[in-house]
Amino acid sequence: GEDVEQSLFLSVREGDSSVINCTYTDSSSTYLYWYKQEPGAGLQLLTYIFSNMDMKQDQRLTVLLNKKDKHLSLRIADTQTGDSAIYFCAEIPNYGGSQGNLIFGKGTKLSVKP
């Protein structure tokens, strides 16, 4: 079945870069997403990348996509304590009957130490 894998924890120091990695299974996925969840809150869309792109940059965020290896990463430059949250990678598998439904990884908990 479809599965999205992420490491569960990442700890960095304030000001360093954070890199959160994700692997996905459906090579025909059209869009891949990164969501952020702060404690007690819903999911906030951070960014997304279309499958024909290799890279997307948005201010402190850089998304890299390696379609061959089905690997997605999110780099946060100059990480701040406010970036502490759980980050979810998600894909939309392109199989019949479920288009539009996101498949999520279990999330990576990012802890930023001052």
Added chain:
Amino acid sequence: GAGVSQSPSNKVTEKGKDVELRCDPISGHTALYWYRQRLGQGLEFLIYFQGNSAPDKSGLPSDRFSAERTGESVSTLTIQRTQQEDSAVYLCASSLGGQGNSPLHFGNGTRLTVT
């Protein structure tokens, strides 16, 4: 405009009782999704609506779970005869279209506790 709104934000119920969770999507969003998030876990897909029809109900865990949607508006998720294993945060999301080309926008969820 307003985001996705869910109510109640918290619900405590006794085992065996029925509960109804409500979701108000973003105006104009045709697609609506329900997910469940157990403590410390990722998101588990429950059901997807396009308009008021549900082309994908594959994630509903049992026949105790059902959902309805009125037109392209409010949706309710009903859990009958609740069990302790139903305790989780239930998240609703909406998007402009249901074909994967528009991102999902999430509400803050309903935290359900079954005692």
